[in-house]
Amino acid sequence: MSQEAKIIALEHLVVRLMKELQVKSGISSNIIFEKARTEILTSNYPGDPERQEAAKGALEDLAALIG
Incomplete structure (x- = not known):
């Protein structure tokens, strides 16, 4: 399983848990x-x-999925 697939799965899990x-x-x-x-x-x-800014951006993208 690729790292990308693991990250996508975790993103979906986090979104569902937050909702x-x-x-x-x-x-x-x-x-x-x-x-x-x-x-x-x-x-x-x-x-x-640079990594902090990238992580913050990823978090903001995730927050946008929750709405």
Whole structure:
């Protein structure tokens, strides 16, 4: 199985979990994504600014799928 296929599967899993969490418990996905974005930008991982920006962009793409 390719890395790309694993990432796609994980993205779908995260989107489904976030939607279920929002519907069943009323927790806003926006709050969770904002906290994740902050962690990406302030933690030591992924490290360099280029990778941080790429990770932030990927997170924003994922958030757009949830709506």
